[in-house]
Amino acid sequence: MIPALEELIEFLRLFPGIGEKSARRMAFYLLKLSPDKLDTFAESVLAVKSITKxxxxxxxxxxxxxxxxxxxxxxxxxxxxxxxxxxxxxxxxxxxxxxxxxxxxxxxxxxxxxxxxxxxxxxxxxxxxxxxxxxxxxxxxxxxxxxxxxxxxxxxxxxxxxxxxxxxxxxxxxxxxxxxxxxxxxxxxxxxxx
Ligand SMILES: [Zn+2]
Known part of the structure; x- marks a missing residue:
């Protein structure tokens, strides 16, 4: 398995209710996205850092x-x-x-x-x-x-x-x-x- 993909799957498995199978499905879905969509997704994840209490x-x-x-x-x-x-x-x-x-x-x-x-x-x-x-x-x-x-x-x-x-x-x-x-x-x- 490709290390980057393995790492992504391991991370996705941390989400509540997401098992190995779902994590793999999500990772393979991401592989199909265009570079632009991936950038937008990555930016929205990074934006979480600006959320405070x-x-x-x-x-x-x-x-x-x-x-x-x-x-x-x-x-x-x-x-x-x-x-x-x-x-x-x-x-x-x-x-x-x-x-x-x-x-x-x-x-x-x-x-x-x-x-x-x-x-x-x-x-x-x-x-x-x-x-x-x-x-x-x-x-x-x-x-x-x-x-x-x-x-x-x-x-x-x-x-x-x-x-x-x-x-x-x-x-x-x-x-x-x-x-x-x-x-x-x-x-x-x-x-x-x-
Ligand atoms: Zn308040």
Whole structure:
């Protein structure tokens, strides 16, 4: 096998859900592309290096602040706390949420070696000022998500904000990003005071 091709296949195998067979198929597809297309592909991969995390909320961005923190159309009185960036997409798809976000970057999971200092939590407490009236805890309906939510709610009680949580009834074990927009919208609309 040609070393360059072998190296490419090894790399493609690192992608989630991509096995040896799929990686080979993708590599051979790339071999068929024109030099121009390959350049465009390589440039879009390199452009990923310019994406950083918003220092305020943890969302991905290519600017100083993310699109939500920069926007003058978002309600600054509400912060919705989610585990991952893809959960923001799930909330946005409901079309009813106009507030800001805070992305934890995961959940507490001692088994996987993920503890509080590994999460984007202290920056959440730092951004709760007089303009913030409600914090919605929207972690995933999993055991780890529940544990993370319980810890967060406990800590948030020392702040003068209303704390709410997505309504129960979400399928246990599912991530927000794989639930239907209607399910997420219902749980958001029927969120409960904590
Ligand atoms: Zn942001």
């Amino acid at each position: 918003c220092p305020r909320c943890g969302m991905f961005t290519q600017e100083d602040l993310c699109e939500y923190c920069r926007s003058s159309h978002r309600e600054r009185s509400t912060i919705c706390v989610v585990e991952e960036v893809q959960d923001v997409q799930a909330i946005e798809q409901t079309g009813i949420y106009k507030g800001l976000y805070h992305i934890l970057g995961g959940h507490i999971s001692p088994v996987d070696g993920i503890f509080l200092p590994d999460l984007n939590i202290s920056s959440l407490f730092e951004r709760i000022d007089a303009s913030v009236r409600e914090v919605i805890v929207a972690t995933n309906p999993t055991l780890e998500g529940e544990a993370t939510a319980n810890y967060l709610i406990e800590q948030l009680r020392s702040f003068p904000v209303k704390i709410t949580r997505l309504a129960t009834g979400l399928p246990i074990g599912g991530d927000l990003s794989i639930l239907s927009p209607i399910t997420v919208r219902n749980s958001l609309q029927n969120r409960k005071d904590q």
